[in-house]
Amino acid sequence: MALLQIRVEGDDMLKRKAKPVKEVTPDIISLLDDMLETLNSKDGVGIAAPQIGKLKRIAIVSHDDELFEMINPEIVETEGTQTSNEACLSVPGRCGDVERPFQITVKATDRNGEEYTVTVDDFLASVFCHELDHLDGVVFLDKAANIQMINQEQMEEHRRNRRARRREKRAIVRRKHS
Numbered sequence: 560m561a562l563l564q565i566r567v568e569g570d571d572m573l574k575r576k577a578k579p580v581k582e583v584t585p586d587i588i589s590l591l592d593d594m595l596e597t598l599n600s601k602d603g604v605g606i607a608a609p610q611i612g613k614l615k616r617i618a619i620v621s622h623d624d625e626l627f628e629m630i631n632p633e634i635v636e637t638e639g640t641q642t643s644n645e646a647c648l649s650v651p652g653r654c655g656d657v658e659r660p661f662q663i664t665v666k667a668t669d670r671n672g673e674e675y676t677v678t679v680d681d682f683l684a685s686v687f688c689h690e691l692d693h694l695d696g697v698v699f700l701d702k703a704a705n706i707q708m709i710n711q712e713q714m715e716e717h718r719r720n721r722r723a724r725r726r727e728k729r730a731i732v733r734r735k736h737s
């Protein structure tokens with residue numbers, strides 16, 4: 560496994576649309592492993608392949624002991640709206656409020672090449688939407704209101720709050736293989 564360099568705002572990779580994965584090859588599996596290691600090293604909740612310079616439709620969300628590896632994810636249903644404060648590994652030093660669906664159902668392929676659907680709400684729904692936006696070249700700043708500068712200390716506090724909220728809101732509604 561390897562730590563990958565995270566692209567930051569201003570990098571063209573973050574503005575481009577990622578391409579579908581045709582087949583889950585060993586390279587794709589090691590990319591998933593590297594993305595997770597990189598995500599964990601930054602204490603993050605989610606990461607998308609364009610953030611590490613790969614224009615592939617792959618995103619990972621790590622939620623307590625639950626890991627969602629999504630290859631070619633598609634949102635198939637949404638319900639309601641919510642607004643929450645977001646930050647991004649690719650946008651160091653800033654956060655902002657983003658309106659997202661309250662609940663979403665995503666269809667994706669896992670590392671075994673099997674298709675599954677997952678429905679999440681609240682905190683996780685906003686994280687999933689944030690990561691899936693990266694696959695279309697969209698960063699949260701493009702949608703955010705009340706964008707604020709935050710320093711390193713506040714960034715850590717933001718992460719602590721997100722982690723606490725994540726624990727509080729165990730928000731996986733359904734998860735099944737099709």
Ligand SMILES: [Zn+2]
Pocket residue numbers: 646647648649689690693699
């Ligand atoms: Zn992000």
